[in-house]
Amino acid sequence: MKILANDGIDPLGKKMLEDAGHTVDTNHIPQEELAAKLPAYDAITVRSATKVRQTLIDGCPNLKVIGRGGVGMDNIDVDYARSKGIAVVNTPAASSLSVAELVFAHLLNGVRFLYDANRKMPVEGNTKFGALKKAYGAGTELRGKTIGIVGFGRIGREVAKIAIGLGMDVVYTDLFEGPKTLTITLSGGIQVEVPIQQVDMDELLKVSDFISLHVPFLDRPAIGAAEFPLLKDGVGLVNASRGGVIDELELVKALDSGKVAFAGLDVFDNEPTPREEILKHPKISLTPHIGAATNEAQERIGEELAGLLIENLKK
Numbered sequence: 001m002k003i004l005a006n007d008g009i010d011p012l013g014k015k016m017l018e019d020a021g022h023t024v025d026t027n028h029i030p031q032e033e034l035a036a037k038l039p040a041y042d043a044i045t046v047r048s049a050t051k052v053r054q055t056l057i058d059g060c061p062n063l064k065v066i067g068r069g070g071v072g073m074d075n076i077d078v079d080y081a082r083s084k085g086i087a088v089v090n091t092p093a094a095s096s097l098s099v100a101e102l103v104f105a106h107l108l109n110g111v112r113f114l115y116d117a118n119r120k121m122p123v124e125g126n127t128k129f130g131a132l133k134k135a136y137g138a139g140t141e142l143r144g145k146t147i148g149i150v151g152f153g154r155i156g157r158e159v160a161k162i163a164i165g166l167g168m169d170v171v172y173t174d175l176f177e178g179p180k181t182l183t184i185t186l187s188g189g190i191q192v193e194v195p196i197q198q199v200d201m202d203e204l205l206k207v208s209d210f211i212s213l214h215v216p217f218l219d220r221p222a223i224g225a226a227e228f229p230l231l232k233d234g235v236g237l238v239n240a241s242r243g244g245v246i247d248e249l250e251l252v253k254a255l256d257s258g259k260v261a262f263a264g265l266d267v268f269d270n271e272p273t274p275r276e277e278i279l280k281h282p283k284i285s286l287t288p289h290i291g292a293a294t295n296e297a298q299e300r301i302g303e304e305l306a307g308l309l310i311e312n313l314k315k
């Protein structure tokens with residue numbers, strides 16, 4: 001069968017597919033050319049960039065599988081594809097740890113002003129060293145602080161485990177009733193049971209020194225105009241889930257007023273062209289949607305995705 005890996009696939013996954021007798025094309029086809037070219041393929045794999053919408057699906061009667069390397073399927077019309085008999089598969093667990101680690105990259109970046117130091121040091125570092133040292137002189141430790149985790153799925157739980165390892169207190173919200181403890185496995189296989197607390201959103205906003213969001217974008221931002229006033233003064237926010245989950249315009253206002261001390265953003269309202277106010281804001285640590293972009297996660301994703309494709313292409 002012919003598979004188009006339109007947003008790439010790890011070499012391990014590609015080899016598994018080829019060993020199973022499939023042809024894998026990793027040359028990216030731009031979105032506007034897909035309608036003409038995708039009908040020649042039996043399956044497509046995407047990450048978050050390529051959109052597989054109803055009109056594209058309608059033009060590909062031979063398509064058997066749509067594979068999403070990653071978690072969120074918001075770039076695919078999943079129900080519609082399934083109604084046409086196309087299997088839609090994803091790899092929900094493979095990138096959790098990588099996303100969680102990126103959350104802490106942003107948090108540690110935020111509490112020590114690295115986002116700003118990295119911008120200013122190359123320009124002003126030799127003339128204003130002392131002034132910069134003073135500007136970044138009031139950092140904050142994470143230990144003993146409370147992190148609020150919005151959405152306690154796989155990624156949220158990985159965030160909680162790292163936070164516990166750093167000596168932070170964890171509160172979380174979720175639509176479902178979640179655990180009261182988390183089991184942390186230390187090196188040597190020692191397991192420790194640590195208490196965590198599920199609270200409602202208002203309580204989380206009130207008590208958290210830092211908040212990390214791990215929910216899909218639904219119909220409104222999880223932190224928007226109504227929520228910002230409820231936040232603790234000087235909170236740090238991290239969004240490595242989906243653009244729109246934090247209202248960006250309200251965020252800029254809250255950063256400017258000092259209500260929010262800093263934000264770490266991996267995802268944006270209008271990817272891949274985020275708004276200027278966000279890109280240029282001096283209190284935002286930025287990454288271009290790379291939560292899952294580690295060698296380890298991509299290898300796990302490629303392997304899992306290849307397995308799912310092989311299984312579904314047999315049917």
Ligand SMILES: O=C(O)CC[C@@H](O)C(=O)O
Nearest residue numbers: 047048049070071072292
């Ligand atoms: O691979 C990507 O481009 C992002 C993936 C990530 O947002 C996910 O939903 O798994």
